Amino acid sequence: MTLFLHHNDFRGRKLGDELQNLNSLKSLYLDQCSLDEHSLQNLGALPFLKNLSFSALSSTIPSGGFLHLRNLKFLNLSYNTLNNNSILQTIGLCDLNNIQELHMYDNNLSGFLPPCLANLTSLQHLDLSSNHLKIPVSLSPLYNLSKLKYFDGSGNEIFTEEDDHNLSPKFQLESLYLNNRGQGARAFPKFLYHQVNLQYMDLTNIHIKGEFPNWLIENNTYLQELHLENCSLSGPFLLPKNSHVNLSFLSISMNHFQGQIPSEIGAHLPRLEVLLMSDDGFNGSIPFSLGNISSLQAFDLSNNSLQGQIPGWIGNMSSLEFLDLSGNNFSGRLPLRFDTSSNLRYLYLSRNKLQGPIAMIFYNSVEIFALDLSHNNLTGTIPEWIGRLSNLRFLLLSYNNLEGEIPIQLSKLDQLTLIDLSHNHLSGNILSWMISTHPFPRQYYSYDYVSSSRQSLEFTTKNVSLYYIGSIIRYFTGIDFSCNNFTGEIPLDIGNLTKIKALNLLHNSLTGPIPPTFSNLKEIESLDLSYNKLDGEIPPRLTELFSLEVFSVAHNNLSGKTPTKVAQFATFDEKCYKDNPFLCGEPLLKICGATMPPSPSPTFTNNEDNGGFMDMEVFYVTFWVEYIMVLIVIGAVLYINPYWRRAWFYFIEVSINNCYYFLVDNLPILYKFGFS
Template sequence: MSLSPLYNLSKLKYFYGSGNEIFIEEDDHNLSPKFQLESLYLNSRGQGARAFPKFLYHQFNMQSLDLTNIQIKGEFPNWLIENNTYPQELYLDNCSLLGSFLLPKNSHVNLSFLSISMNHFQGQIPSEIEARLPRLEVLFMSDNGFNGSIPFSLGNISSLQAFDLSNNNLQGQIPGWIGNMSSLEFLDLSGNNFSGRLPPRFGTSSNLRYVYLSRNKLQGPIAMAFYDSFEIFALDLSHNNLTGTISEWIGRLSNLIFLLLSYNNLEGEIPIQLPRLDHLTLIDLSHNHLSGNILFWIISTHPFPQHNSYGSMSSSQQSFEFTTKNVSLSYKGSILRYFTRIDFSCNNFTGEIPPEIGNLNMIKVLNLSHNSLTGPIPPTF
């Protein structure tokens, strides 16, 4: 699909061309279209373009731009932000962009949604990001090659609601100021090289609902890190080096639906507060050193709360990994699609299998293997 036949449409403001095979013509920079677009959606099926559409250099009123999956293979187009007066949303996922993340030279208070995931960016996240993009609400930078630490200035973006830095090469400690970001609801730092202990009172001032910190090098006890995180729906701390016990404060997370603590070095018994979490539908405690009897609880099938201020974005971005019988199942999308799963495998649990588990008619995955359980398989199974 070529856009040059549209150049004479002087009143054109919105163009939706997603899902097509985009052809970027090799025209001259001086070939200026008569239209001034406000929204342009060219989300393609992965075709190559080699360069940004040149007519974009002549657009100055752009508010929303989506070039997802167009293989451009260039640097970050900071000129797109600089040239337009009121840019609000910019989607550049999987565009084969590379080099450093180049911020615009001046502050742009209108840009609220920036997604540059699945590219080849490298280097550190610029410390000037708060000064140049002070009103960001959603920032997705996953699946790149960013390194270094998270800049302190990000903590000053008080409007930030969703923040995804997963699958990069970031290191250092997870900064404690993240817990003071009052608008933050979605945080994904999984798949990096973060080390050290979890920040104390991680969610004291925030409205955190989704926390993904898996596949890092976090150490020490979970302790009181999420003591005040009453709003959390999903907590994934799997594949780290966490030690100690699962503290009694877990019972304070009354809205918790997903709890993934697998592949750590946790020990002790399951606290009695855990079975009292009425909304819990998925729990993975596998590959730890937990002991004692397996406690039984009824797992709720209450519908998942859908109140988040960044709309449908969370449905597409929620992701977690569940491993059973050495088969890793990665889920991404709306968690309403998934059913109850319990994995207590590869621990030191003893005693008999509680017969009440057989009454969980919604259960889809139950893994109790590689423990020291005794007795018969309950007839309720």
Template sequence: MSGDSVANLSNGNAREKKEIFRIEKKIATTNRMIEQMELAMKTKEDRLNGEQGDWYLNASLFLPFQELISLYLWDNQIAGWVENKECLSNLETLYLSANNITKVVASGGPTNLSVLHLYNITTYGSSFQTLLQSLGAFPNLTTLGLGYNDLRRRVLGDDDSSKLGALPSLKNLSLHGLSGAVPFQAFLNLKNLELLDLSYNTLNSSNIFQTIGTMTSLKILNLSSCSLNGQLPTSQGFINLKNLELLDLSYNTLNSSNIFQTIGTMTSLKTLRLQAFLNLKNLELLDLSGSTLNCSSIFQTIGTMTSLKTLRLANCSLNGQLPTGLCDLNHLQELDMYDNDLSGFLPPCLANLTSLQQLHLSYNHLKIPLSLSPLYNLSKLKYFDGSDNEIYTEEDDHNLSPKFQLESLYLSGCGQGAGAFPKFLYHHFNLQFLGISNIQIKGEFPSWLIENNTYLQDLSLTNCSLSGPFLLPRSSHVHLSMLSISMNNFQGQIPAEIGAYFPRLQVLMIADNGFDGIIPSSLGSMSSLRLLDLSDNGFDGSIPSSLGSMSSLQLLDLSNNFLTGRTLSNNSLQGHILGWIGNMSSLEFLDVSRNNLSGPLPPRFGASSKLKHVYLSRNKFQGPIVMEFHHSSGIMAMDLSYNNLTGRIPEWIGGLSDLRFLLLSHNNLEGEIPIQLCRLEQLTLIDLSHNYLSGNILSWTISTHPFQDDYNYQESFEFTMKNVRLIYKGSIIQYFTGIDFSCNNFTGEIPPEIGNLSKIKVLNLSHNSLIGPIPQAFSRLKEIESLDLSYNKLEGEIPPQLTGLYSLAAFSVAHNNLSGKTPARVAQFATFEENCYKDNTFLCGEPLPKTCGPDMPPSPAPSSTNNEDNGGFMDMQIFYVSFGVAYIMVLLVIGAVLYINPYWRRAWFHFIEVSITNC
């Protein structure tokens, strides 16, 4: 505590019965003995007489602590002091935030007080005036915090302003996050102020700049998020802040043409956060990321800032070539210009930036040589990112060794032609991160790269046309945590000892190559492995059971191989999935779809509480959907479609609060939809089609919020849209929303609340027994692309408002009992042909051949004698008689057979006897 004595009364109340005092040992200093103590007043559940409210602190409580220096009393509902204030004469730091303070000390108080925090105090009207007046009793106050207070309905007079302005030692003043008008007049006389924080206020008055201009000692000024707009005033003293070192104008709307003129006179400025600068010779850090800089003179101005060490111009809409003016910044250590539209070659003058350590140029259209020859002279360069540019191979590749020793290198692009592996990498020994992708490179796997760089952590060589076998280094590499060589032409077998050579590997991705042979069992010894992707290769044999011991594994993808036995997705596995998968307690992504698995759902798939993605589709699973996933409440995607599951949809699915995708189509499920499913607020896609579900369709809530944070690049689903069943994969699934209840036995009317799903893309209710009209509320489905209501018993007219669905590409109401005129042939409805409306007897108008006339009969009313609608299709009396006769005939035949054949008779009686005994 550096000699400070601290008293802490957090979350207490003086009216409580129990006070707990804890005094820590004394600490000797060179000049005096300071008691270090902590005073805690604990909150008690049973309040005295049930009363609570504001109270006045009796300072005599602190009589034993004459040397007390720091006192923390936040959040105690304290209204002020009573008695013996002079006992705290040595107090230097006082925290009274989150109280109801109306008056601190009028006289006889701690005159040595230097730090006072009064954040978020709930005083109103004259109480706040009294509080400000009492601050004059602290002549040594250097730091005052009044932020997060409500100044509404408070009027400050000249007397109050003079009291606050009479703090001659005040250097740090925080007024951030105030509600109401900031009392600028109260601070006019604060000539010694060095730090002023006015952030998160609404400052739309010119008074603010006039007042700040008088504070000529200011070094730090924070005006971020203050709703400032227009121009900075140059005639109100604002340009007199010669000592200002840090100016934060971020998150405002200021006119850049005036900022240069105003800020340019602040010659001591070292840190500036906004696009405002000029003649800043001492500026060391300039961050304009996210600004719109389309002025060519900006780089000429930056070139004059010869003290710059860090320059960040990311995402600034810059275009053209890299400006040569940057080459004059000899002290520059970090240059970030990623995510712009820069083009052309790297200027040779970049070699002048001899102090440069980090260069980030990714996401541009620059032409960067694979050899990085323009950067060879930058001896201090440690980090270079040239991803997503045009990487090309020079005709005369350099044999010279660069002066730099990179620690991080990232290159990717769409360059044409093929070159050898960069020669300069043969001379590198300090690499920690290397990522090269989408570049055509000749050669085999560079095992020498791993051998030379013993501290290499991440190695990614994706889509580089590398070929040959996968070669291990000559010795174990304990630092490598990620190895990605997917989408190449590697062949042969994975070395059996791979687990021993990379014992701390966390990510292994070798998908989309030509590897064959068996999967090495040594992979199971990689206890830190979190992601294993061996998909799209030629592996055969069985999955080693050692994989079951990988308790840290989160994603497992073995799809598109030739595995047998315990095989996963897109292979030829038959039979049950063995229980070792349930041992993977960290598993988040599980895909065993498109196999020939049978039997009940695997008994231990739900053992992992971290499971988020479950894909079991296109197998032969049977039986009910058991509660194996009940404990995995974090599941986001569940695909059990295309199986032989039976029974009802379990209610516990409604407890999966994070569920976004639920696909149960093409099974034998029956019964009604549990109402709990309608309460899944995160659900974006539900497919219950091709089952035997019945009952009414419920009102649904479909989430429309994208979920980038939870997106998994391997996530996919199969869904019918516009009459075509496709597999959707990639970023599109973040925005895909749909409902498919087709091919079931649903009855009743369509709930009009479905019209509130304004962001839904697909709605398919076809092939059911729905009745009633098409809800007019469907006209609010403004983003729907596919709407299928065919093969039902819908009645009434088609709402003409549906023509306002301008995104609709597939529409069908065929095979219903609709009547009246078809919607006008406008917008999207001009593209729908006769088959979209056919088999509606009383429907007329284009594109149907039947024209609408004045004598058209009205729509038929539902017949109460319709046997089919009443659930019958024959005379029930005849049915009962015929059934009884058939039953009697069967009994007579069985009796005759047993009478004629004594062997069958003895067997029958033995069976009856055994059955009775077992019961």
């Protein structure tokens, strides 16, 4: 019999007395309840009680609460405020000799592992994760627990003992989790050499120096998952001597391997479903044998030094869902065909040296969820077939040499949340974009690990290029069309993108006014319209954008008064508005006056568009410099050449005589007309 009593207040009540007639009660759940020192009295009168859960209590656990529950096999104390080891003795936990499964994760436990845990000789499953405990990587305090199969100490401080003894534990673990907050270790703990039943092991962030432990895979033939991310492993990547048919998940990212990926990896690990090898220092090419792993679903080789062409056989991996080859030195053209990869959803090929047009064929285009080809040398136009990727959420084509206009077909991608076409040579008008506000579709994730931590997208917002990693991507929406040759006006429809966080249109040739509909972008954090040819006034209602942190309309032809310095706009300085000749008001030094022209004609900074206007200060300086230079040249010529000097003086003498006789002949006439 099972009884659920969640969310109740049992202070001042004796549960044992109230439940004494339930002699057959086996499971009692008191999660998120309130208890006091009387609440657990006489619970020992329930002879068949085997399972008890006290997670997330709104009060502390009473002293001696478990002293009489000698028959308990399952106890859940997670999400409480247990704050030191002595409390375990106080509540009677260390006297539960028959306990088999104990959960104490997400508490405030600190200090070393309590010695009394060694008394729980029936214990099979122990979860102490997400506390502040100091756990030796050797697990020596638990060596007496011969039945222990599962231990989770992740999220604690993992340390190396001074004396790494040669004792062997009595247990044979099936699952071991020691990831996170590790200080480091000199070598793999010796007890692992005696483990032969491991199925799941995670030592992520435990800095163990040495080579890859291929012996661990060889000794544990049932091993299914192995996580060794950021373990400071070095040397070559060593494979097990024989084929290991049970290993399905291998993560060795963020280590210091040298050399190439072993060519026979596909033969030795034929049942892999997830292979994560990013940030490892591998060079050479992708081994052909990987193409023979028909079960491979997630494959990450990003941020290595791999080179050559991306092999065409990658498009024939029928189970592949997630492929990340970004941050390498791959060259040549893009793989043309993914016509048998019917499950492919995430394709990341950015930061390589890929060339040529974007020409790819997908078996099932409606399944493509993310396409990142940024930071390459791709040329040609954006292909129209991208418009058929109806479920596309992320499209990143920035930092290439693409040209031409945006295909009208892309405006049909109503699931887009992030599009980056910046730093290309695109032209024409900007389409009316409808960035999706639909909930993130969970059906696209076969692996929570991949969806939560492996996705990484680079996008510029708040004038900084940032990497958005993991689940945060689902909450971010943005458009970046900066550094292109787009012309025409900004579409009014962009004002309907009420969920957008970033809009970058800087360094184009956009004209016309800033759409007043931009006041609807209530969640926008970064808006950059600088270095265009926009005119008209800045819509005053932009001050209603209370989430705005970065704003720039500099280097345009805007006029009128700057927005009122209220809310977020009180933080924007002069550089956000500079180089708009007819813009006035704070924080600019130019004070708005009544004589200012209401709607000036656009003026441009280049010489071709100046329309005959002359800078008079420059004219006067140029005139006097040239005048002085002419006098100097004439003087030098007369000084050097005596013939020209005599001719010059003769010319001056003749000119003086002519002027004299002209005045003598005409002076009476001037007197006659009254010019005296």
